[in-house]
Amino acid sequence: MFENLSDRLGGVFDRLTKQGALTEDDVTAAMREVRVALLEADVSLPVARNFVKAVTSKATGSAVTKSITPGQQVVKIVHDELIKTLQGDDAPDALRIDNPPAPILMVGLQGSGKTTTTAKLALRLKDREKKRVLMASLDTNRPAAMEQLAILGTQIGVDTLPIVPGQTAPQIAQRAKQQASLGGYDVVMLDTAGRLHIDQQLMDEVLAVRDIAQPRETLLVVDGLTGQDAVNVATEFDGKVGISGVVLTRMDGDGRGGAALSMRAITGKPIRFVGLGEKMDALETFDAQRVAGRILG
């Protein structure tokens, strides 16, 4: 995912660390290259700009340029600033699923990987956190999507709400909550319908479902390959329905990685998980330290 960015930054920092003494001009020139590398990775302009500004101001102090290993000091500053950009000041708290049955609302555009991610997360909660999970598809437009969730549920050993034709999405949400309470489930995951684009009808439906479900977490699933578009989608969803976190899918692909770097800084919402493939276990908790490590090779 970050191969190009990683290569570009690797080149810049190799030169810096080999150089011995550094002047402020050396740092400024290197940061100019970092900025270009970030923009080529599809990081949003204001994020790239702030990043470079923060690193430059920390790296041009005499403590760095006069130190014995100035290049390495700059790399360390970049590393710390990457973590800050990826996650804000602190890693997010655990998902709020302590009060059973805790509703998790899954939202996003069609094709983003929402249904797959719903099942992946359900499996994870079941296996790692020993939660009893009930999944429900609210995609009344696409019976195939409902079937898909049911099939995945069978595959991973997680219950799905029986499909009742003719119900509206809020009615299904209501039934899912009731069933979750009666059945003693810890978590009820609601996989909402997506559309190809954000439109009023989609938002109205998500809002109606949200009001009924009263979710503890509203996770937006976005395609990590779409770079700044993913961030725009997150901004819109957050403004209209309010999200508590983001799942970036297709991070196994050869996208440029900009979505991961811009998401937190632009939306203020944490990336919770990353999807790394089609298989049910291909979901990773988002760990800014690990991602920063990957970016810096």
Ligand code: GDP
């Ligand atoms: P939805 O329309 O948003 O519910 O999307 P789906 O869950 O049906 O996913 C669409 C396609 O993307 C499916 O073929 C999934 O297997 C695939 N997919 C989902 N997440 C990932 C991921 O993290 N990596 C890869 N490579 N494919 C994924």
